[in-house]
Amino acid sequence: MTLRLERGTFTTTFTQRLKELSGQDLFTCYQCGKCSAGCPSASVMETPPHAVVRLAWLGQEKALRGLNTYWLCAACLTCDLRCPKGIDVSRIMEALRVMFLRPREEPDMVAPDSLPKDMLSRIPQQALVAGLRKYTK
Amino acid sequence: MKTYYYPGCTLPDKARDFDTSARACCELLGLELEEMERWVCCGSAFKLDHKNIMQHLAPIRNLAEVHKEGGRLMTLCVFCYNSLKRANYAFLAEPDKHEVINDFIESDYDGKVPVVHLLEMLKDEVGFEALAEKVKRPLGGLRVAPFYGCLLLRPQEEIGFEDPENPTVMEKLFEALGAEVVSYPHRLECCGSYLSLKDRDHTTSMVTRVLESAVEAGANAIVTSCPMCNFNFEFFGGELVARDTIHTFYFTELLALALGADRKLCGLEQHETDVDRLIDEALAAPATAAAGSETAGSGTSGARASGDQAPDARNG
Ligand code: SF4
Ligand code: SF4
Numbered sequence: 001m002t003l004r005l006e007r008g009t010f011t012t013t014f015t016q017r018l019k020e021l022s023g024q025d026l027f028t029c030y031q032c033g034k035c036s037a038g039c040p041s042a043s044v045m046e047t048p049p050h051a052v053v054r055l056a057w058l059g060q061e062k063a064l065r066g067l068n069t070y071w072l073c074a075a076c077l078t079c080d081l082r083c084p085k086g087i088d089v090s091r092i093m094e095a096l097r098v099m100f101l102r103p104r105e106e107p108d109m110v111a112p113d114s115l116p117k118d119m120l121s122r123i124p125q126q127a128l129v130a131g132l133r134k135y136t137k
Numbered sequence: 138m139k140t141y142y143y144p145g146c147t148l149p150d151k152a153r154d155f156d157t158s159a160r161a162c163c164e165l166l167g168l169e170l171e172e173m174e175r176w177v178c179c180g181s182a183f184k185l186d187h188k189n190i191m192q193h194l195a196p197i198r199n200l201a202e203v204h205k206e207g208g209r210l211m212t213l214c215v216f217c218y219n220s221l222k223r224a225n226y227a228f229l230a231e232p233d234k235h236e237v238i239n240d241f242i243e244s245d246y247d248g249k250v251p252v253v254h255l256l257e258m259l260k261d262e263v264g265f266e267a268l269a270e271k272v273k274r275p276l277g278g279l280r281v282a283p284f285y286g287c288l289l290l291r292p293q294e295e296i297g298f299e300d301p302e303n304p305t306v307m308e309k310l311f312e313a314l315g316a317e318v319v320s321y322p323h324r325l326e327c328c329g330s331y332l333s334l335k336d337r338d339h340t341t342s343m344v345t346r347v348l349e350s351a352v353e354a355g356a357n358a359i360v361t362s363c364p365m366c367n368f369n370f371e372f373f374g375g376e377l378v379a380r381d382t383i384h385t386f387y388f389t390e391l392l393a394l395a396l397g398a399d400r401k402l403c404g405l406e407q408h409e410t411d412v413d414r415l416i417d418e419a420l421a422a423p424a425t426a427a428a429g430s431e432t433a434g435s436g437t438s439g440a441r442a443s444g445d446q447a448p449d450a451r452n453g
Contacts, residue, residue, distance in 0.1 A: 023187025040327040044339050072336065075182060076327035077291040081301055086291075094185035110334045119372065123333075124364040125146040126216045130182035131334035 003060060014099075016059040021095035026057035026119055028085045035079035035089045041072040049089050056092060070096040071109065071135070101137055109135040139208035142170040143199060145217040146178055149249060150215070151425075152364035158389040159255060161402040165393070166263055166271065170211060175202055177248045179220040188227075190234050196224035197326040200252070201244035209251040211258065213389070215363040219288035219296065222252040226295045254289065255389070256300050260306050273397030275315025278422030280414075281358035281391070282383075283307030284347065286366050287327050303324070307360065307388060314395040316419075321354035323347045328366040329362060335374065335453065348383055357415060357417040358384045360391065371409040384410045384420025394420075395428050 019026060036048035045054070045068060052069050064095070070093040079089035110131050112120060148156040163170050176199050182193035199221060203210045212218050227340050228238070229248040239245055259268065290301035299306050302325070312320045328348050329340035348370060351359050361367055370378070370385040392402040394416065405412055 021186050026303040028355055040329075040343055041332070041339065044336075072331050072332065072339065074184065074287070074416060076287040076330065077140065078287070078327070081291050081293065088185075091185045091187055092139050095187075098186055115334065119333075120366060122151065122372065124151040124368050126214060127182045127310050127331050127334060127368065129180070130216065130365075131331035133180070133184070135335060135380065 003058065003063070005058060009059040010057065011088060012059045012061070015059045016057055016058065017099065018092070018095050021098060022088070022091040023086075024087050024089075024092055026053060029053045029057065029087055030085060034082050034084060035087075038075075038078040038082050040076060040078070041074060045069040045072050047116070049073075049093070052096070053087070053089060053092060056096075064096060065100060069093070070100070073097075075134070097134060101135075102137070108137070112134075138251075139202045139206065140168070140211045140258075141206065141208050142172045143176055143179075143203075143210050143212040143221070144172065145176075145212065145214045146181075147214055147216075148366045151407070152263050152367070152387070153409050154390055155364060155387040156404075157402055158387060158393040158398070158404035161393040161398040162255070162389050162396060165396040166259075166268075167400060168258060168263070173199070173202060173210075179217045180224075181216050181220065183220045183223045188231070189236065190227060190231055193224035193227055195236065196221045197238065197246065198242050198244075200225055200228075200248075200250045201239075201242055201246035203250045204244065204246050209422060211253050211255060213255055213387075214363065215254070215286065215288040216365060218252065218254045219291075223292075223295050225250065225252055226370075245381060250414035254298070254362070256306050256310070258288070259310060259392075259396065260298075265309045268310070269315075270314040272314055272395045272414055274395055274420050274421050275423075276311070276391060276395050277315055277317075279311075279316040279391070280319050280355050280357045281311045281316045282321055282354065282359045283311065283324055283388075284328075284351075284352035284359050284361045284366060285325050286361060286363055287330065289362055290325075293434055310388065310392070311360070314357075314391065316391070317355075319348055319354045319356040321350045321356065323350035328369040329373070330369070333369050337373070340369060341373045341375065344369050344374065345377070348374050348377045352377060352383050356383060358386055358391070360386050360388050362388055375410075378409050381410045381415070382414050384408065384415050386412070 033050045036042045036050045039049050042048045047069050055063050073093040077090050180195045293301050308318045329343040333340040367385050393403040
């Protein structure tokens with residue numbers, strides 16, 4: 001992917017908002033990749049967590065929009081536990097979910113009645129509450 | 138300090154086994170509990186948007202409820218545990234917001250209600266040596282893979298009852314119960330959690346990775362403290378579950394069994410696999426560790442030594 005960086009890219013309203021919602025200082029990241037190394041979903045993410053952090057600090061809102069990364073984040077907190085710079089990447093993922101979820105116009109990503117019947121009859125309540133909080137407005 | 142039990146939304150229904158067996162364990166261990174009279178949902182997944190304390194009002198409301206009575210809150214589901222404990226931490230970190238929150242939820246909460254998990258009580262209050270002495274039915278034929286998952290131990294600075302990269306509490310517990318504890322590399326991985334609602338193929342691969350790792354290390358049982366993990370393991374475990382190669386339990390089910398609780402009170406009902414058969418075999422086998430002396434069914438233990446009759450895990 002080619003990115004064209006211009007003055008002002010780093011401090012857009014997007015990056016400000018992301019920083020505010022996540023509470024994380026994106027610039028602290030030194031791209032060691034440890035967050036991605038321990039991430040249980042990295043293998044199916046289009047862009048792994050460390051690269052998402054990089055895109056975020058470069059203010060690349062367009063490149064981030066539409067990625068599957070933050071929708072495949074299970075909030076397992078491994079990245080938070082292991083980042084040598086003390087960055088809580090799980091909070092960055094949550095912030096991206098929130099920022100991209102609100103303006104979404106497509107149908108909800110998860111609807112209880114679209115789940116297979118045998119699953120719905122057994123799935124724990126906590127999973128529905130957690131999933132609906134992450135995936136629906 | 139009085140201990141109030143917070144069951145949460147799942148234990149009275151989809152995880153009744155967890156609830157029933159935990160109550161039986163506490164009874165047998167002399168841990169006094171009183172179920173909270175009024176409680177609300179803890180919010181399940183802790184909201185990670187930074188500093189928006191409004192997101193945490195539900196868990197804080199529960200803590201304020203316990204505060205009124207004066208006591209501490211004990212919970213079993215790790216989603217509840219994580220959410221309640223982290224919300225408390227967030228609340229304590231923002232003293233300037235206490236007044237407005239208390240006004241809103243009509244309370245005078247100060248952030249001081251301790252949130253504990255039953256595993257913490259077993260470790261710090263009962264102690265594993267004392268526990269081993271109370272074992273009536275050592276779990277000799279069980280090869281147990283403790284599974285910690287994500288939320289019981291992370292993040293360290295907010296939960297902090299065990300080293301999240303190298304915990305030992307469940308290993309010590311099952312050694313005390315006379316089971317063989319299996320060491321395997323995936324005990325701290327994620328089961329897929331709520332991703333199972335949206336990405337079933339990916340959840341299947343996450344679950345398979347964990348279960349295969351446990352089975353390869355020789356386990357015939359994987360033990361958790363989370364209804365989410367149990368569901369994912371059983372629902373997405375494929376052949377390993379269909380063929381009874383590995384069984385999923387709440388730690389309290391096996392603890393209650395080992396402590397000699399009536400089998401009906403050990404849970405053991407909401408399972409996909411034939412746990413009765415496994416347990417009959419386990420109880421008949423000799424204990425692997427120095428737990429309890431009254432070996433139930435010791436007459437047959439020789440013929441049913443650990444592993445002899447259990448389904449062959451590695452080829453399952
Ligand atoms: S582990 Fe931390 S420092 Fe390393 S790439 Fe990830 S966010 Fe950046
Ligand atoms: S919290 Fe999300 S991004 Fe971080 S390791 Fe877990 S799944 Fe990956």
